[in-house]
Every structure is written in structure tokens, then in C-alpha cells.
Amino acid sequence: MKKSFLAKTFSPWMLNWYRNSIRHPKYRWWLITGTLVYLLNPFDLLPDTLPLAGWIDDGLITTVLVAEVAQAMGDRLKNQRSNRSAGISKSDSTVVDVDSISLS
Numbered sequence: 001m002k003k004s005f006l007a008k009t010f011s012p013w014m015l016n017w018y019r020n021s022i023r024h025p026k027y028r029w030w031l032i033t034g035t036l037v038y039l040l041n042p043f044d045l046l047p048d049t050l051p052l053a054g055w056i057d058d059g060l061i062t063t064v065l066v067a068e069v070a071q072a073m074g075d076r077l078k079n080q081r082s083n084r085s086a087g088i089s090k091s092d093s094t095v096v097d098v099d100s101i102s103l104s
Contacts, residue, residue, distance in 0.1 A: 015064070022068045035065050 021027045038044055039058055048054035 018064060019068055023072060028072070032065065032069070035061060 018031070021031050039061060042048065044054075044057065046054045046057040048058065
């Protein structure tokens with residue numbers, strides 16, 4: 001199985017931690033806010049004053065953030081669609097018993 005670019009670049013435990021944390025509703029907004037603060041803060045692990053290394057650092061973190069948020073939104077839309085279609089099929093499958101009489 002071929003590894004994705006993100007899996008090759010980041011250590012597996014760090015990527016798994018980020019994915020699991022961003023999917024947890026309690027920590028999602030804290031992690032997104034923390035990531036955005038890190039990206040906007042001029043003092044980070046690899047400063048942007050280093051011409052290439054600082055930009056790659058920010059680019060990888062941005063890529064992971066966007067990919068995970070897009071995945072979470074896609075999963076949420078799938079759940080909403082499945083719940084909506086389950087609700088429609090449930091109401092369509094309601095059976096009503098009717099007593100009938102013959103008119104002839």
C-alpha cells in the first residue's frame with residue numbers, strides 16, 4: 001500500500017494524534033484555533049525568516065488542517081444525508097390497516 005504525502009512527511013503518531021483530536025468534538029475547536037494561532041504567530045518551530053524551511057513547515061500544517069476539516073465536514077454531511085434518507089424511508093414504510101366492506 002502506498003503511503004500518502006502526509007504520512008511520509010509527519011511521524012505517524014503525530015498525524016494520528018492530530019486526526020483523532022480534531023474528530024473529537026470537545027477538542028476540535030481548540031485544535032483548530034491553536035493551529036491557526038501557530039500559523040499566524042511569527043515565532044514558531046521553523047521561523048518564516050528561513051526562506052524555504054519556514055514556509056514548508058507552515059504549508060504542511062495548513063495541509064493537514066484543511067484535509068482533516070474537509071474530512072470531518074464530509075463525514076458530517078454523509079451522516080446528515082443518511083439520517084434524512086432513513087427518516088424518509090421510515091415514514092414511507094408505515095403500514096395502515098383498513099377494514100373494508102364489499103359494496104356489491
